[in-house]
Amino acid sequence: MNVGILGGGQLGRMLALAGYPLGMRFRFLEPSPNPPVAGLGEIVAGSYDDVQAARRFAAGLDVVTYEFENVPVATAEALAGEVEVYPPTAALEMAQDRLVEKRGFRDLDIPTAAFRAVDSEADLTAALGDLGLPAVLKTRRFGYDGKGQFVLRDEADQEAAWSALGGRPLLLEAWVPFRRELAILGVRCGSGEARFYPLAETHHGQGILERAFAPALDVEASVQRQAESYAGRVMERLGYVGVLAVELFDTEQGLMANEMAPRVHNSGHWTQDGAPHCQFENHMRAVCGLPLGSTTVTEHAAMVNLLGEVPPVAEILALPGTHLHLYGKSPRPGRKLGHVNVGGEDPAAVRRTVERITALLHA
Amino acid sequence: MNVGILGGGQLGRMLALAGYPLGMRFRFLEPSPNPPVAGLGEIVAGSYDDVQAARRFAAGLDVVTYEFENVPVATAEALAGEVEVYPPTAALEMAQDRLVEKRGFRDLDIPTAAFRAVDSEADLTAALGDLGLPAVLKTRRFGYDGKGQFVLRDEADQEAAWSALGGRPLLLEAWVPFRRELAILGVRCGSGEARFYPLAETHHGQGILERAFAPALDVEASVQRQAESYAGRVMERLGYVGVLAVELFDTEQGLMANEMAPRVHNSGHWTQDGAPHCQFENHMRAVCGLPLGSTTVTEHAAMVNLLGEVPPVAEILALPGTHLHLYGKSPRPGRKLGHVNVGGEDPAAVRRTVERITALLHA
Numbered sequence: 001m002n003v004g005i006l007g008g009g010q011l012g013r014m015l016a017l018a019g020y021p022l023g024m025r026f027r028f029l030e031p032s033p034n035p036p037v038a039g040l041g042e043i044v045a046g047s048y049d050d051v052q053a054a055r056r057f058a059a060g061l062d063v064v065t066y067e068f069e070n071v072p073v074a075t076a077e078a079l080a081g082e083v084e085v086y087p088p089t090a091a092l093e094m095a096q097d098r099l100v101e102k103r104g105f106r107d108l109d110i111p112t113a114a115f116r117a118v119d120s121e122a123d124l125t126a127a128l129g130d131l132g133l134p135a136v137l138k139t140r141r142f143g144y145d146g147k148g149q150f151v152l153r154d155e156a157d158q159e160a161a162w163s164a165l166g167g168r169p170l171l172l173e174a175w176v177p178f179r180r181e182l183a184i185l186g187v188r189c190g191s192g193e194a195r196f197y198p199l200a201e202t203h204h205g206q207g208i209l210e211r212a213f214a215p216a217l218d219v220e221a222s223v224q225r226q227a228e229s230y231a232g233r234v235m236e237r238l239g240y241v242g243v244l245a246v247e248l249f250d251t252e253q254g255l256m257a258n259e260m261a262p263r264v265h266n267s268g269h270w271t272q273d274g275a276p277h278c279q280f281e282n283h284m285r286a287v288c289g290l291p292l293g294s295t296t297v298t299e300h301a302a303m304v305n306l307l308g309e310v311p312p313v314a315e316i317l318a319l320p321g322t323h324l325h326l327y328g329k330s331p332r333p334g335r336k337l338g339h340v341n342v343g344g345e346d347p348a349a350v351r352r353t354v355e356r357i358t359a360l361l362h363a
Numbered sequence: 364m365n366v367g368i369l370g371g372g373q374l375g376r377m378l379a380l381a382g383y384p385l386g387m388r389f390r391f392l393e394p395s396p397n398p399p400v401a402g403l404g405e406i407v408a409g410s411y412d413d414v415q416a417a418r419r420f421a422a423g424l425d426v427v428t429y430e431f432e433n434v435p436v437a438t439a440e441a442l443a444g445e446v447e448v449y450p451p452t453a454a455l456e457m458a459q460d461r462l463v464e465k466r467g468f469r470d471l472d473i474p475t476a477a478f479r480a481v482d483s484e485a486d487l488t489a490a491l492g493d494l495g496l497p498a499v500l501k502t503r504r505f506g507y508d509g510k511g512q513f514v515l516r517d518e519a520d521q522e523a524a525w526s527a528l529g530g531r532p533l534l535l536e537a538w539v540p541f542r543r544e545l546a547i548l549g550v551r552c553g554s555g556e557a558r559f560y561p562l563a564e565t566h567h568g569q570g571i572l573e574r575a576f577a578p579a580l581d582v583e584a585s586v587q588r589q590a591e592s593y594a595g596r597v598m599e600r601l602g603y604v605g606v607l608a609v610e611l612f613d614t615e616q617g618l619m620a621n622e623m624a625p626r627v628h629n630s631g632h633w634t635q636d637g638a639p640h641c642q643f644e645n646h647m648r649a650v651c652g653l654p655l656g657s658t659t660v661t662e663h664a665a666m667v668n669l670l671g672e673v674p675p676v677a678e679i680l681a682l683p684g685t686h687l688h689l690y691g692k693s694p695r696p697g698r699k700l701g702h703v704n705v706g707g708e709d710p711a712a713v714r715r716t717v718e719r720i721t722a723l724l725h726a
Contacts, residue, residue: 017380023676023689023701025402039388041402276684276706291681313386318654321639326386338386343639 001288002027004061004083006054006075008035008043010327010336011067011264014272016040018280024288029057036327051078058083065242065287069095069262070142086241086287091262094238097140099171101260108233111256113249118170121162127172128158134175137161139168149207151175176256178249182216183267184227187243187282187292188235195282195295196228197275202247202267208334209266211354212303214274217347226255234260243268243283266305266336273323273341274301300347304357306338311360316340319353364651365390367424367446369417369438371398371406373690373699374430374627377635379403381643387651392420399690414441421446428605428650432458432625433505449604449650454625457601460503462534464623471596474619476612481533484525490535491521497538500524502531512570514538539619541612545579546630547590550606550645550655551598558645558658559591560638565610565630571697572629574717575666577637580710589618597623606631606646629668629699636686636704637664663710667720669701674723679703682716 001024005012008030016026016037026041029048037043046053049072058064063084066076069092076089094104105112116127118137128135133155139148150161181202188194198215231246245265249256268279277285277293285292309331316324319342326338342353364387368375371393379389379400389404392411400406409416412435421427426447429439432455439452457467468475479490481500491498496518502511513524544565551557561578594609608628612619631642640648640656648655672694679687682705689701705716 013383017383020376020380020403020691021686021688023673023687023691025691039404040383277686285680290677293680294684310386314653317648317656321657323384323640324386325384328383328386328388 001025001062002060003284003288004029004058004064005067006048006064006071007067008032008037009067010036010329012037013040013327014280014325015065015067015264015284018278019284022281022284022288022290024284027057027061029054036329038328048072048075051075054079055082063287065283067263087244087262088239088241091238091240091244095260095262098138098143098259099140099169102171104234105257108237110230110233111254113176113256114174116172118172121166124158124162124172128152131172131174136173136175137165138171138173139165140171141169147207176249176251178251180250181258182227182248182250182255183212183265184231184246184248185243185265185268185271185279186228186231186235187279187286187295188240189286189292190241190289193292194232194235195292196231197268197271197279197295198297199224199227200267200270208305208307210305210307212267212270213351214270214301215297223255230255230257242286243279269325269339270301270303270341272325274299274343299343299345300350302342302350302354304340304342304354305336306340306361308333308335308337309361310337311363315360316357319356320344321350321353322357364388364425365423366647366651367392367421367427368430369411369427369434370430371400372430373399373692375400376403376690377643377688378428378430378627378647381641382647385644385647385651385653387647390420390424392417399692401691411435411438414438417442418445426650428646430626450607450625451602451604453601454603454607458623458625461501461506461622462503462532465534467597468620471600473593473596474617476539476619477537479535481535484529487521487525487535491515494535494537499536499538500528501534501536502528503534504532510570539612539614541614543613545590545611545613545618546575546628547594547609547611548606548628548631548634548642549591549594549598550642550649550658551603552649552655553604553652556655557595557598558655559594560631560634560642560658561660562587562590563630563633571668571670573668573670575630575633577633577664578660586618593618593620605649606642632688632702633664633666633704635688637662637706662706662708663713665705665713665717667703667705667717668699669703669724671696671698671700672724673700674726678723679720682719683707684713684716685720
């Protein structure tokens with residue numbers, strides 16, 4: 001099959017690496033020079049909002065998917081008239097706007113933080129009155145990795161928050177006192193069958209994912225089922241095909257949805273070496289109409305992002321149970337350059353190896 | 364690292380797929396159009412005996428390896444003057460000539476079938492007198508997948524054997540009454556450290572590998588050690604760097620070496636899904652001077668070659684524990700188009716799945 005991917009970053013790279021063994025060939029639409037997918041297929045240089053470039057890109061393809069959720073809906077819809085596009089564009093619409101997303105969760109009886117739309121400073125004052133402090137002001141669109149967010153801790157923060165983000169469509173969310181953050185990763189195929197990986201525990205620093213551990217420890221079966229039910233409802237409502245990630249807060253009142261990503265997700269990179277079939281293969285199987293692979297996990301896994309720098313490769317590879325995944329990107333502070341997966345039977349040993357990788361990162 | 368691979372077939376394809384996550388980039392020297400590596404790196408079109416093309420190919424590379432053992436030694440040596448070439452060219456010299464190979468095994472006290480050099484019909488008569496029947500007449504060079512071999516069962520076969528193969532340098536080998544065929548796969552890095560995968564049991568049909576099962580059942584620890592010792596001796600003698608496969612006969616007198624391949628090998632494809640780090644990754648680690656990955660295996664694995672045809676992909680993927688690896692080749696009778704790996708805890712269940720794949724192949 002000839003597969004097109006909107007985006008040529010590391011997720012596109014790993015989708016292609018997982019798809020080649022299934023006999024797929026890849027073409028990418030990507031505006032930047034020398035992207036992570038360089039060498040892994042044909043690259044059509046073009047901006048994502050250039051519908052003409054997108055049509056050239058799509059000519060002769062069997063299916064199109066995307067590797068980031070800020071693909072313009074207009075582009076995806078133009079392509080969907082000519083070729084199968086999965087996940088469906090409705091998923092883009094929901095994921096691109098945090099207000100639409102939160103309302104979508106609520107419509108499906110999925111708990112979220114309390115939230116208010118904020119379009120003016122008066123709205124913000126009113127919303128703070130409703131929700132109290134602390135609270136998080138967020139742009140409705142184009143936020144990722146902690147960008148476009150401002151945490152308000154006391155009343156004096158209101159002015160700084162408004163001056164940082166005001167003038168764009170916003171929403172205010174009540175602060176959720178969570179015990180930890182979890183992520184559920186599901187994959188659904190056209191027939192409606194869905195499978196889920198075990199919940200991963202995610203650790204962020206300044207809004208960027210730093211580590212994930214899977215299966216998350218001390219998760220009751222009912223909590224896993226609850227998470228699957230939430231992700232499953234979203235997928236069913238959207239007629240979803242592909243991998244979907246839902247980031248969750250684990251709170252005293254139970255799970256609460258934070259955000260979703262209609263694509264393969266950093267919280268699921270551990271599946272490359274910790275599951276029989278990884279998220280990248282399962283996404284490609286789903287969008288190409290093939291049977292889903294297994295998501296059953298028998299060992300413990302962890303993932304450490306390599307942010308801003310890559311420690312000496314030989315030192316990483318010499319650690320027990322490690323698997324390296326580099327993205328072919330040049331270093332820049334905070335940039336995701338790769339990740340290390342760690343696997344083993346003993347979660348404590350896995351965690352020790354994670355600490356040693358972290359020490360290499362900060363050496 | 365910029366890696367060059369002499370050859371652009373499926374082994375080059377799988378080396379590249381394993382090397383990209385380690386941050387490697389690939390260039391291939393390959394004479395045929397649209398090879399299996401198409402899309403996976405830069406392809407320099409050229410014949411392997413065209414030293415000028417080989418030099419163009421090697422410009423700017425950090426290391427060169429090869430994916431088949433019939434690379435002309437002259438080409439490899441010309442390149443070795445300009446860039447690191449692993450495995451060493453001495454391994455090519457040994458593997459390209461079955462007589463040199465057999466003598467090499469004997470020099471290292473590795474048992475082989477009795478053999479005689481055959482350069483004339485008189486030599487053949489004398490060799491048959493020495494070794495008796497049945498016996499196998501083989502070309503010394505360019506044999507693979509059972510090509511260049513003639514099994515003599517009675518005296519009347521001598522004329523047919525000579526007319527099929529005579530005129531080239533040959534050797535006659537005594538027939539080895541083996542219980543089964545095994546293969547040992549080792550990897551050695553520049554420091555001299557070597558690791559070995561568990562022995563695989565290989566099943567051939569008309570000289571072509573059809574299936575492999577690993578770890579081979581009913582193998583005593585002493586037999587595994589013996590196999591490792593044989594492969595280890597070859598690697599040490601050659602100053603070997605990379606993956607080496609040695610095909611063995613399991614006989615009542617113990618293991619006997621049949622052939623070696625100084626490269627990743629079809630008998631080790633199961634490691635892609637049945638070992639923590641596969642032969643392709645370990646080969647790339649070794650030739651790039653990185654620490655070796657783990658070869659410790661905890662489950663049972665099998666590999667089924669897809670020869671001449673690819674059954675419906677969806678039916679293969681729906682079987683339990685299967686992993687598909689296609690090579691992007693067009694079908695032709697007997698051609699290796701891909702393979703299916705099967706994994707699981709229960710060797711009987713793995714074998715049942717192998718039977719179901721075989722049934723799909725012959726449906």
